[in-house]
Amino acid sequence: MSSYTIIQNGFVIDPEKSGIEQKEIGIIDGKLADSKDVLAQGPNIEYIDAEGACIAPGFIDLHVHVFKDATTLGIAADLVGIMQGVTTIVDAGSSGYANYQLLKETVIEQSETEVLAFLNIAKDGLGAGLSELADPKSLMSIEEAKEIFANEPQIVGLKARMSGSVVKEQGIAPLEHARQLADALQKPIMVHIGNPPPYLNEVFPLLEQGDVVTHAFHGKKNGILNEEGYLLDSAAEALQRGVLFDVGHGTSSFSYQTLRKFKENYTEPFSISTDIYLNNYDNPVGSLMLTMTKLLELGFTLEEVVRAVTIRAAQAISLTEQGTLRHGTRADLTLFTLQDKVTNLVDSEGVVLVANRVLQPKMTVRNGRVVFRQ
Numbered sequence: 001m002s003s004y005t006i007i008q009n010g011f012v013i014d015p016e017k018s019g020i021e022q023k024e025i026g027i028i029d030g031k032l033a034d035s036k037d038v039l040a041q042g043p044n045i046e047y048i049d050a051e052g053a054c055i056a057p058g059f060i061d062l063h064v065h066v067f068k069d070a071t072t073l074g075i076a077a078d079l080v081g082i083m084q085g086v087t088t089i090v091d092a093g094s095s096g097y098a099n100y101q102l103l104k105e106t107v108i109e110q111s112e113t114e115v116l117a118f119l120n121i122a123k124d125g126l127g128a129g130l131s132e133l134a135d136p137k138s139l140m141s142i143e144e145a146k147e148i149f150a151n152e153p154q155i156v157g158l159k160a161r162m163s164g165s166v167v168k169e170q171g172i173a174p175l176e177h178a179r180q181l182a183d184a185l186q187k188p189i190m191v192h193i194g195n196p197p198p199y200l201n202e203v204f205p206l207l208e209q210g211d212v213v214t215h216a217f218h219g220k221k222n223g224i225l226n227e228e229g230y231l232l233d234s235a236a237e238a239l240q241r242g243v244l245f246d247v248g249h250g251t252s253s254f255s256y257q258t259l260r261k262f263k264e265n266y267t268e269p270f271s272i273s274t275d276i277y278l279n280n281y282d283n284p285v286g287s288l289m290l291t292m293t294k295l296l297e298l299g300f301t302l303e304e305v306v307r308a309v310t311i312r313a314a315q316a317i318s319l320t321e322q323g324t325l326r327h328g329t330r331a332d333l334t335l336f337t338l339q340d341k342v343t344n345l346v347d348s349e350g351v352v353l354v355a356n357r358v359l360q361p362k363m364t365v366r367n368g369r370v371v372f373r374q
């Protein structure tokens, strides 16, 4: 039997259009539809009242860690997913070639949230500690990569963590390997940046259009900006080539000051993600909506922060059913409110912004079905 739903009275934010408009959203059999077409099917229509709420395509968080069974940092997928108004999350490198099946069986197949993965180029992902690229023997081969990408549609790209503590003596070599894998697979690399080595002047030249730099706005030394607040030449060239700068908040990877300086001379971040895991869930990350609220406080508009977690996040990993309100696509929706509430918002450097309004999840819809209500 077919199902028909109309969501009424909400303020719709369509990331592919400008403006916020009060209008109805129709759903037929789990797909977005014109509400007139739903009415034409009457009379068995379920009505949802979205009074006072905004409605957007389901939010996408490109950087989370939800591999509970193999890593100590993994957090429950639905806790950071549908329960926080996020319909799609991408586990960023918790698993690798050797333990991806366990992620699939214990998380991807068990969650109401859609869980995708950037596969760590180290075979055990973060399952064997946080220096996963220190031993070249741990790297996934091109043959292994081709095999697993051909068989596992939830894997959307590669993850390579380029910090001194991760690569040890290997320097830039693991990223050179990741480049070869990505070229063979025609998939993006999500590159984590942090404390060198390797230095960004070695990292950026290896990145191409569609690759994602997460933790782009960290506040550590040797970041993307020089002393005067301008991008390093290698970073500016990468941005020009179409390399995407992602927030990736995390415990120690998001600085208001860095993003403020970036905003003065450049555009908005391409995507907003949390890098949420067990130890930063309470503080400082909280949730994707709290991270978006931080960017609102830094002067980005509601439409900008919604675009950064919908259409642009979807495009980064070539999703066509998500991040959009086009009719006929999957009805994954996020309903949220902007609540008047004085809240201290802390970045990874311990800097506090006092916000007067905070984004709050109200209802989450997956495949046309309400899976969470506040």
Ligand SMILES: [Zn+2]
Residues within 6 Å of the ligand: 063, 064, 065, 092, 250, 275
């Ligand atoms: Zn991470």
